[in-house]
Amino acid sequence: MLQRLKEVENTGKGFVVGGRPREIRIEARPAQLRGFEVTLGQVARTIRGANVERGTGEVEQGQEHFSVSAGRYLRTARDVERLVVATAHGAPVYVADVAEVIDGPARAEQAALHYTGPAHPGEQESNGAGAVTVAIAKKEGSNGVTVAEDLLERVEQRGRTDPRGRPRQRHPRLRRDREPEGQ
Secondary structure, three states: OOHHHHOOOOOEEEEEEEEEOEEEEEEEEEHHHHHOOOOOOHHHHHHHOOOOEEEEEEEEEEOOEEEEEEEOOOOOHHHHOOOOEEEOOOOEEEHHHHHHEEEEHHHHHOOOEEOOOOOOOOOOOOOEEEEEEEEEEOOOOOOOHHHHHHHHHHHHOOEEEOOOOEEEOOOOOOOOOOOOOOO
8 A cells, every 4th residue: 555655646654553464374284284194394485485586697798897696575365376286197186175275364463553632523423443654754845735635635546445355444545744834
């Protein structure tokens, strides 16, 4: 999200507090591992080996020098599921055959929570709801109001549902504007 917001014109540095990063998690199925005679170590080595980039050589042309790499990084759950971990009776055994591969948020290591107190003027109260704060600076000399409006519009463009069709719990609000008066 931060990367997309920083694409908005006249935005500067930014950071995120709260939320969870995306991760691809592999949860082995012991019965399937035994059935295919595959070890957890084989699954781990297969994934680790597929998730590296290897230098394969160098190319020189005149005064220029290039390093050439081969390999790829695993980017999606589908990439991991399609890895061949072994063979059984002449047929490939895929990671998807012996494990569930989940593309989703990482386990929480920290939390940002939102609370409303007695002075809260709104009708919707919050008593420890999960929150994510995104702080983004504007570039010097740019109009802070315009940048804030453009950022809020970009958040709204992200849609009301996530890629799996579940409703997003998003309530974007401009919290602070620390720009000195007259700027």
